Every structure is written in C-alpha cells, then in structure tokens.
Amino acid sequence: MEREDQSIEAGTQQSExxxxxxxxxERRSFLGLLFGVGSVGVTALISIGVASISAxxxxxxxxxxxxPLSAKTTETAWSEIGAAEEFSAITIPVxxxxxxxxxxxxxxxISEKSVYVTKGKDGQLRVLSAICTHLGCSVxxxxxxxxxxxxxHNGVFAPxxxxxxxxxxxxxxxxxxxxxxxxxxxxxxxxxxLVPTKEVIA
Amino acid sequence: MNQSxxxxxxxxxxxxxxxxxxxxxxxxxxxxxxxxxxxxxxPIPGGVRFAYIFGSGLLFLFISQVITGVFLAIYYVPSxxxxxxxxxxxxxxxxxxxxxxxxxxxxxxxxxxxxxxxxLQTFVYGSYKGRRELLWxxxxxxFALMAGMAFTGYLLPWDQKAYFATxxxxxxxxxxxxxxxxxKRLMRGGADMGTLTLSRFFVAHVFLIPSVIFFFVAxxxxxxxxxxxxxxxxxxxxAPKQKAESFYPRQLLMDLVFSLLLITALSVFSWLVPAExxxxxxxxxxxxxxxxxxxxxxxxxxxxxxxxxxxxxxIIVIPTIVIVLFVGLPFIDRKLERRPWKRPVGVIVFTxxxxxxxxxxxxxxxxxxxxxxxxxxxxxxxxxxxxxxxxPFEPETASSSLAxxxxxxxxPLAAQGKTIFEAQSCNSCHGDGGIGTPxxxxxxxxxAKMSPDQLITVLRxxxxxxxxxxxxPLKLKDDEMKAVVAxxxxxx
Numbered sequence: 001m002e003r004e005d006q007s008i009e010a011g012t013q014q015s016e017x018x019x020x021x022x023x024x025x026e027r028r029s030f031l032g033l034l035f036g037v038g039s040v041g042v043t044a045l046i047s048i049g050v051a052s053i054s055a056x057x058x059x060x061x062x063x064x065x066x067x068p069l070s071a072k073t074t075e076t077a078w079s080e081i082g083a084a085e086e087f088s089a090i091t092i093p094v095x096x097x098x099x100x101x102x103x104x105x106x107x108x109x110i111s112e113k114s115v116y117v118t119k120g121k122d123g124q125l126r127v128l129s130a131i132c133t134h135l136g137c138s139v140x141x142x143x144x145x146x147x148x149x150x151x152x153h154n155g156v157f158a159p160x161x162x163x164x165x166x167x168x169x170x171x172x173x174x175x176x177x178x179x180x181x182x183x184x185x186x187x188x189x190x191x192x193x194l195v196p197t198k199e200v201i202a
Numbered sequence: 203m204n205q206s207x208x209x210x211x212x213x214x215x216x217x218x219x220x221x222x223x224x225x226x227x228x229x230x231x232x233x234x235x236x237x238x239x240x241x242x243x244x245p246i247p248g249g250v251r252f253a254y255i256f257g258s259g260l261l262f263l264f265i266s267q268v269i270t271g272v273f274l275a276i277y278y279v280p281s282x283x284x285x286x287x288x289x290x291x292x293x294x295x296x297x298x299x300x301x302x303x304x305x306x307x308x309x310x311x312x313x314x315x316x317x318x319x320x321x322l323q324t325f326v327y328g329s330y331k332g333r334r335e336l337l338w339x340x341x342x343x344x345f346a347l348m349a350g351m352a353f354t355g356y357l358l359p360w361d362q363k364a365y366f367a368t369x370x371x372x373x374x375x376x377x378x379x380x381x382x383x384x385x386k387r388l389m390r391g392g393a394d395m396g397t398l399t400l401s402r403f404f405v406a407h408v409f410l411i412p413s414v415i416f417f418f419v420a421x422x423x424x425x426x427x428x429x430x431x432x433x434x435x436x437x438x439x440x441a442p443k444q445k446a447e448s449f450y451p452r453q454l455l456m457d458l459v460f461s462l463l464l465i466t467a468l469s470v471f472s473w474l475v476p477a478e479x480x481x482x483x484x485x486x487x488x489x490x491x492x493x494x495x496x497x498x499x500x501x502x503x504x505x506x507x508x509x510x511x512x513x514x515x516x517i518i519v520i521p522t523i524v525i526v527l528f529v530g531l532p533f534i535d536r537k538l539e540r541r542p543w544k545r546p547v548g549v550i551v552f553t554x555x556x557x558x559x560x561x562x563x564x565x566x567x568x569x570x571x572x573x574x575x576x577x578x579x580x581x582x583x584x585x586x587x588x589x590x591x592x593x594p595f596e597p598e599t600a601s602s603s604l605a606x607x608x609x610x611x612x613x614p615l616a617a618q619g620k621t622i623f624e625a626q627s628c629n630s631c632h633g634d635g636g637i638g639t640p641x642x643x644x645x646x647x648x649x650a651k652m653s654p655d656q657l658i659t660v661l662r663x664x665x666x667x668x669x670x671x672x673x674x675p676l677k678l679k680d681d682e683m684k685a686v687v688a689x690x691x692x693x694x
Contacts, residue, residue: 042451049458056465057266060305061273063298070297106277106284106291108597112634135640138630151630152641152672193640 068105077101078178078185081115085182087125093118093141093148093159095130100188113188114138115175116148120160127175127186128161134168136193148172169196242450247433247442250453253327254431256320258457259464261419263313266465267351268412270306278358280404282397285360286482287598293479294595304472310352312468314497317348325531325552328540329432332439335532337425340418342529347415352495354407360400362583365483366492368403369395374505377517395485435540480587491579493570500559503566524555601694619689622682631672636693641672649691657687 081096093116102109114130132139137152147164148157155166163171176187192199229235246254277296279288292299321341324330330338357368372389376382391398432439447453484490494502501521508516527534535548542549570576623629623636631642638644648657661683664673678686 042455046451046455046458049455049462053262053458053462053465056462056469057269057305060298060301061269064273064296064302065276067295067297067299071295103597104600106287106295106595106597107600109600111637114629114634137639137641138627138634140627140630151627 078187080183080185081117081127082184083182084125084179084184087117087184090117090119092143092146093128095141098186098188115186115188116141116161116172117184118159118161125177125184126160127177127184128172129175129188129191131173131190131193132168133163133170133173133191133193134166139172169194170198173198242448242454244427244431244449244453245446246431246449246453247437247446248444249447250449250456251434252456252460253323254453255457255460256316256323257426259316259460260313260320262457262461263309263316263464264415264419266468267306267309267313270302270309271408274303274306275408280358280400282360282400282483284598285358285400286479289359289361289479290595291597293476293591300476301469301472304475304477305468307477308468308471310355311495311497312464313348314352316464317345321345325548326542327432327435328439328542328545330532331535331538331540332429332432334425334429334432334439337422337429338532339529340422340425344415344418344422347411347418350411351407351415352497354403354411356495357400357403358407359479360483361480362483362487362490362586363480363492365395365485366487366490367494368399370492370502371494372399374517377513379514379518432540435542437540439538439540478587478591480583481590489579490583491576493580496563499566500562503562503569506569527551613688613692615685615688616692617689618682619685619687619692622678622686623689626676626678628686636690643671645690646693648693654684654687654691657690658683661686 077100079098079100081098087094096115096117097112098115100111100113102111116128116130118126118128120126130138130140132150132152132155134150134153134155137150139148139150139155139157141147142149146159148159148161149155150157150166150168153167155168156164157168157172158164161172161174173191175189178185190201192201274292277288277292277299279285289303292303294300324338324341353368353371357364372386372395375389376386378385387393389399389402390396391402430442433442433444437444493499505513505517531548535545537545539545570580624634629635631639632645633639633642636645636648638646652660660668661676661678664675676683676686
C-alpha cells in the first residue's frame with residue numbers, strides 16, 4: 001500500500017525527486033556527462049537507439065523474406081534430347097524421353113516427359129509435347145496410320161502435330177528448341193488444355 | 203470519468219496542431235498516455251544505474267529470439283526427412299539466411315550470459331529481499347523455461363550433434379525412478395529418437411514454451427513493479443528512503459544502449475563466424491561423440507562422475523538440492539541486510555556453487571583435449587562439419603521423382619512392366635509413371651491398395667466403375683501381366 005503511494009508520487013514529480021538526497025548522485029558524474037544532454041537530447045538519443053536496433057534486425061529479415069523474389073528460377077531450364085544430327089534424316093516422328101528437373105525451394109522434382117521430334121512442312125525440326133490439347137492424355141504415334149491418335153477421345157493429329165480431327169481445340173503443342181554445340185535442346189513447358197490458342201501454364 | 207476534461211479540451215482542439223489532435227483522439231480511446239506514464243515513470247530509488255540493465259536486456263533478447271525464430275520458420279520443416287535439408291537451405295542458399303540463423307543460434311548463448319549476469323546482479327545487490335519471494339520464483343521459472351528453449355531448439359537442425367546430444371539429454375530423464383522411462387518415451391514420442399521426437403521438440407520450442415515464457419514474463423514484470431525497484435545495496439528493500447529517479451528517460455536510455463550493444467555484438471559475431479551446420483543425423487553412427495553447447499557443459503561433465511547405482515544421487519538428488527536451495531533463497535535468507543559483506547554465508551555458498559559450475563565446464567573441455575582418442579574424434583567431427591559447410595546446397599529429391607522411381611526399376615520385372623505399360627498406351631490416360639491425367643486415375647500407390655492377384659483380376663476384367671471411366675480389359679500373357687503388376691507395385 002505504502003509502496004503504491006510512493007510510486008505514484010515519484011511518478012508525478014519525477015524530476016523534483018524525494019526528500020532525502022541520495023549520495024550516489026555524485027558518483028554518477030561520468031554518466032551525467034554521457035547522458036547529461038537535456039531531455040530533448042535524451043529523447044533524440046532514445047529514438048536513434050530504437051531506430052538502430054530495429055534496422056539491425058529488420059534488414060536481414062526483409063532480405064530473408066524477399067529471397068524468393070531474387071532467387072533464379074530453374075523450372076524453364078533447357079534439357080538436351082540428343083545430337084541434332086541424329087534427327088536430320090527422320091521421316092516420321094521419333095519419340096524421346098527427356099528428363100526435366102524442376103527446383104521447388106529446397107527440393108527438386110525430376111520427371112520424365114515424352115516428346116516427339118518431327119519435321120514441319122518446311123523441313124525444319126520441331127519438337128512436340130505428347131500431351132493432348134484436349135484433356136491431357138499422352139498421345140502415341142500410330143505408325144500404321146501415319147498419325148498421332150489420342151486413345152482417350154480419338155483426337156487425330158498429322159505428323160507435324162497439326163489437328164486433323166476429333167475434340168482437341170488445337171494441334172499438338174510445339175516446344176521451344178535450340179541447337180547448341182550440335183545438341184538439340186528443348187525447353188519443356190506445360191500448356192493450357194481446352195483452349196484454341198497455346199498458353200503457357202507457369 | 204474525465205468527461206469534463208474532454209469537453210474543456212474539446213474547445214481548445216481547434217488551436218492545437220494536427221499531430222497533437224491525432225494523439226489526443228487516440229489517447230481518448232486507448233488511454234495510452236496514462237499507460238505509458240505508468241510504464242515509464244517507474245521510480246528507481248537511488249537513481250538509475252548501468253547495473254540495472256540486465257532485465258531489459260533479457261527481454262530484448264527474448265523478443266529478438268521470437269522475431270528471428272518466427273522468420274526462420276518460413277523455410278524450416280519439422281520432420282526427420284526434411285529438417286536438415288531446410289536448415290541447409292537456410293544456411294547455404296537463402297539471402298541473409300546464414301546471418302539470421304546465426305543471430306538466433308548465438309542469441310541463445312547471449313540469453314544465458316545475460317541471464318547469469320541478471321541473477322548475479324540480483325544476488326550481489328540482495329534485490330531478492332523484502333517481499334520479493336514470488337518475483338524471485340517467477341524468475342526461476344523463466345530460467346528453467348529458457349533452459350528448455352535451449353534444449354529443444356538444439357535438436358531442430360537435425361544434424362549429427364543435434365541428434366546425439368538430444369539422445370543423451372533425453373536419456374538422462376530415464377534416471378528418474380519409476381517414471382523415468384515413461385518421461386523419456388514421452389519426450390521422444392517413442393522408445394527411440396525419430397521424426398516424432400523432432401515434432402515434439404518443435405512444438406515445445408515454438409508454441410508451448412514460448413507461450414509460457416510470455417505468461418511468466420508478464421508475471422515477473424508485474425511482481426517487479428508491485429515490489430518496486432530495490433535500488434542500491436544501501437537501500438531498504440521494503441520502504442526505500444533514497445531519492446528516486448524515474449525510469450524514463452535515463453534508465454531507458456541505458457537499457458537501450460545495452461540492447462544496441464547486444465544486437466551489435468550478435469551481428470558482428472554472426473557476420474564473422476556464422477553458425478555451422480553439420481552433416482545430417484545418422485542414427486547408425488556409433489562413433490559420434492556428442493557435446494552440448496557450452497552452457498550445458500558443466501552438467502554434462504557432472505554426469506560423468508556418476509555411474510551405475512549411484513547415478514540416482516548424482517543426477518537426481520544433488521541437482522534437486524541445488525535447485526531447491528536456489529529457488530528457496532528468499533525464504534532461507536530472510537534478513538533485510540543487503541550488503542554482500544554482511545551476509546557471508548549466502549555469498550560464499552553462491553560463489554562456491556558458481557565456481558563449481560565454471561570448474562566443471564573447464565574440466566569438460568580439458569578432458570576432451572587431453573584424451574587423444576576423444577580429441578581425434580572431435581577433430582574429425584569438426585572436419586566433417588567444415589566439409590559439409592563447404593559443399594554447395596544439394597536440394598532434396600522429391601519422393602515422386604524419377605530418381606526414386608528408377609531405384610524401384612532396378613527390378614528387371616518392373617522394368618519390363620514399364621515397357622509394356624508404355625507400349626499398351628496405359629500412360630496415355632494414367633500418365634507417365636502413373637501420375638494420373640484428367641482421363642485416367644493416378645496409379646501411384648495402387649500396390650498398397652490391392653494385392654497382385656487383385657490387380658491382375660481388375661486388369662483382365664475392369665470393374666463397372668473403371669469401364670465407365672474408359673478402362674479397357676488388358677489382354678496379356680501371364681508373365682507379361684506379372685511384369686505390369688510388378689511395375690504398378692513399384693509406383694510409390
């Protein structure tokens with residue numbers, strides 16, 4: 001009870017202090033020098049202190065949180081599917097399995113994707129995704145008929161991937177390719193199904 | 203209650219600056235002014251001192267640990283499979299990750315150092331005297347909780363030293379008579395250390411203990427304010443007579459200087475000597491010599507003296523006596539005399555116990571250095587840690603990955619099955635590797651749901667539901683069918 005009164009009293013007349021004078025006041029002259037800069041100065045020092053502490057902590061934290069913004073993404077990396085020469089003489093589509101590695105933070109997902117290497121009407125090499133543009137089934141090359149025929153709903157595609165008949169909204173999707181040092185590189189991507197135009201899905 | 207005040211002030215409002223009007227608006231609704239006044243105008247008998255900075259320093263460190271810890275959880279996964287990878291990811295890849303983890307890791311050491319200084323100051327100044335028993339006990343509870351934080355946090359990186367140190371730590375619990383084995387199993391989530399242990403330690407470290415700490419920090423501060431600052435050793439701890447100085451501004455400034463010093467020291471340390479991560483825990487390693495953090499070294503060394511039937515005395519009885527004496531200090535030492543030279547018994551006992559701790563710690567390090575076999579093994583472990591820190595981060599291969607599937611395909615029958623699976627265009631609808639497509643069900647894990655015979659039956663004669671989905675009967679020879687089934691069962 002008594003203590004309670006004292007604290008309120010001391011709180012309201014903080015600068016005036018209490019009746020008895022304290023001896024230790026003189027001993028703190030060094031501190032007095034250090035902190036005897038007046039109340040405005042002290043408030044400024046306190047603000048500087050709080051700001052420095054916050055900055056020291058928040059700078060690394062902000063960088064830590066923003067890491068995914070600066071981390072380079074590897075999901076659209078190029079994968080090799082063989083020597084370019086190997087495909088120069090093909091007359092029918094050739095199936096190749098390519099390994100795609102996707103980084104997902106601290107893990108990687110390795111998957112095997114089927115693609116077809118074929119030639120366009122202009123004689124240029126084209127690499128087609130084997131995923132049907134209708135509902136996403138894997139489309140096999142049916143050699144006996146000289147066509148790609150989807151077993152799910154009978155979508156039919158020409159050797160260059162163009163749509164011939166059936167429910168698919170567009171031909172088989174062509175993947176980006178490039179030749180580097182004689183090797184054929186492909187960038188594997190997924191495309192939206194059931195739409196007439198080719199749209200990349202992230 | 204201060205309605206008249208507000209109406210009076212309301213008329214003056216128009217003349218006030220915008221900032222003070224905003225502040226008043228806010229204050230009328232929150233009472234922040236009174237609250238801040240109450241918090242900052244704490245009277246300190248005899249004036250402010252640098253000796254009083256440790257409590258605030260601890261509070262600051264705890265908040266810093268909470269903040270860094272919360273952010274570390276952005277990338278951390280508490281499972282035996284992923285914990286080590288995610289900590290390696292934080293350490294080696296994430297921007298400022300190594301720095302933040304070091305701040306958190308060294309922060310625990312800083313807490314221990316400042317905690318000891320806080321206890322030392324309280325003891326030397328006799329600030330536990332004069333109706334402060336509950337305040338002291340609340341502090342002891344916080345001490346224990348902080349020790350619990352250090353113990354549970356140590357396991358989370360799931361590297362070799364984390365795993366084996368915790369194995370030893372949890373083993374100690376089994377020394378408790380009757381219930382010891384049960385406590386150990388409870389802590390570990392089973393007879394052995396495993397992923398359940400990690401989950402438990404994670405929940406304790408991140409949810410349970412911190413929430414109890416928040417609670418006890420509030421109690422500790424409340425009881426401190428209730429009793430009042432004790433002031434210098436010449437002061438009466440119950441009815442202070444010396445001139446009081448308010449906490450604000452000079453004590454606050456001193457506390458801030460200390461906090462700034464702490465965070466600067468931690469930052470410099472984290473920057474120059476980043477916290478390390480060793481190789482992933484390998485429970486089958488029989489060579490590994492676990493060593494706890496420096497602050498657990500005295501206890502670690504103490505345990506070496508007690509073997510067999512006597513260990514109950516050394517591990518349970520003596521520590522319990524020390525703890526009871528420590529917690530009971532304000533009940534045992536009831537005189538109001540605060541000057542250390544006037545209370546020699548307490549000071550001598552306290553100093554002896556403290557010196558024993560230091561000696562035990564020093565002996566622990568010395569023994570490790572003097573025993574050539576131990577020194578060699580510890581040097582080897584150091585080298586392995588350095589080696590691991592040098593290697594670039596290696597992402598974990600997801601379980602659904604091809605690499606995992608390829609291991610299963612080491613079985614030639616399953617490999618043959620894969621060829622048939624593709625030749626029969628099963629992958630057209632069920633997807634490559636049976637991952638499933640809109641046209642066909644996922645086959646991964648089907649081996650766990652159906653026996654080989656059941657699989658053969660439904661492949662030959664699909665159920666009505668399967669047929670409706672477009673599944674056609676598979677016409678294959680018996681050995682080919684077996685190959686397909688072997689392949690299906692390899693899809694996990």
